[in-house]
Amino acid sequence: MINITLPDGSVRPYPKGTSAMEIARSISEGLARNVLAAKVNGEVRDANRPIHSDAKLQLLTWNDKEGKSTFWHSSAHLMAEALEAIYPGIKLGIGPAVDNGFYYDVDPGGTQISSDDFKKIEDKMLELARQGNAYKRQEVSKADALKYFQGKGDEYKLELIDELEDGKITFYHQGNFTDLCKGPHIPDTAKIKAAKLMAVAGAYWRGDEKRQQLTRLYGITFPKQKELTEYLEMLEEAKKRDHRKLGQELELFMFSEKVGAGLPIWLPKGAALRSRLENFLKQEQILRGYTPVITPHIGKKELYVTSGHYEKYGKDSFQPIHTPREGEEFLLKPMNCPHHCEIFGHKPRSYKELPLRIAEFGTVYRYEQSGELHGLTRVRGFTQDDAHLFCTPDQVKGEFLSVLDLTRFVLKKLGFDSYTAQISLRDPNDKSKYIGSDENWEKAERAIIEAVAETGLETVTVPGEAAFYGPKLDFMVKDALGRSWQLGTIQVDYNLPDRFELEYIGADNQPHRPVMIHRAPFGSMERFIGVLIEHCNGKFPLWLAPEQYTILPISDKFNDYANEVQKKLATHDIRGIVDDRSESIGRKIRDAEMNKIPYMLIVGEKEAEVGAVGVRKQGEGDLGAKTVEEFVEWFKGLL
């Protein structure tokens, strides 16, 4: 007998070799029906695999993250089976579960798969699912595995098997389908009741753009049709929050083919929003000891040769600007740091000046690949809320911590409470992508890791995500559709000070090299606002809203009174306009609601007589009348 410990702590004896599914059945038939996989001593496995020794067991269902991912991984196999049925000879790459469903990378040979084909693939999947075929695990030798896929002529699988260790290779079968797979899988295909292909895309084999491009098919499945319907509805809702759509509807920003792709143009309301955000941070930075500076949008090519940007990005950037003077070349600045290094170096510096914190909302230009452009979140011209802190080595930790505090303060103020803090380190396998000595890198990485550890901030560490001159702490936030974007960033840099030969005179009267911290709490105004729009669904915090209210006169007769009220509010720094169109009040309300104006102030005979406004809150409705004075008082309390 073996002892099985369940999540509630209870221990039950079972015969040796009992499967998780059998255990589930012994608890309840209903539970067994819902079991998708099992976590045995922390390892996710097929529910029907026998358990041979004492174990901690957790039965996984649709409600568990691992249950879902097992379900989707099995669905990827089901899709592959359907694809083999429809496209004989199709070759298969890999087919994992992802956050929202699964994909399979396939090579359909000469034929093309487009979204027009989705329906028939979905139908085939459901047809196969209804057969209720069991997912069967089989251990195979490397030789047999190779033989099987040689017979199929699938070079992708052969490459994968080639890298596997003999004795640790498993196949999974369901119906007529066999795949190289370490599993685990759900018990059988009948659990898959709803299937939808979401997208088709090109994807490089093994993520390498120099290799074959496969066709990636994204899909999602559910144990109930209703859940698929709900999921699709949720996606529709999310699309309504898309900042590109809201930006157009609310007239925040635009793009113009004539101006150029990826070059956002801020319309009056967007500009108002943005400058309010900028002022908020500028003010905060003054309190925290930053000094504003201003630098030009271009700089001589030599500046970027010195910084290393030219070598790293020169050929993929906007190309140099030439002048009437032979050989003279300027670059649009891709970063502000080289200019700021020049500011540090323009006069002898004393240790007494450090830390020197210079800040600039600096607009930079990067020639992003055309396929990368995306609304405001990936653009070719954008403004960083940039600052560079030059400090002594023993000030690094303190400065880093204060920047971290500022960044978290900013995110909190804007209502971002779910973000991922990512420590982005150098790729240990390819140091050629980076400048500077190992020693400098180690110091910089250690500084970040230690400082972060001190704050207890929860982080994930990702090697290979560092900037070419230094490691970073990045703040990642998701957009409405779940895509992750880097907003704020803090970077510790021992390398640029070297390249610019920056020095300060220490207390010992000797020259020393400063350490530089690059930081941008918003990241870029464009991306931050893009994500902010989605985050608040266009309903900005009152202090940021381009228009905080609109006054809606019941009829033209009350326009004069409305204008009076507007003037009074303006003297209290409460901003808004009068909707003096000859429209019905219903119409004016509707338009203001659609424009997501936080407050509608309705004025008619009743209000004009007593100096009041009827207050209506966007999305909520009538709040009743207040005198203008009462409204001002009340409104200020909301800020």
Added chain:
RNA sequence: GCCAAUGUAGCUCAGCUGGUAGAGCAGCUGAUUUGUAAUCAGCUGGUCGGGGGUUCGAAUCCCUCCAUUGGCUCCA
């Protein structure tokens, strides 16, 4: 940059297998003067993304460029 798709009036979209464009909203004009999510009527508005080609004839078919969308790769 790569794969796939899309591009028709300011916006959202219709226009079947080729026979030289249509709706709603917006805009303009007029009427209406409205009490909490669209008042009514009339009118204007498009070299069908740009260029090239096939054809008697192209929004529709082909090529190419541009832009956009979803991924991949990239992201200082």
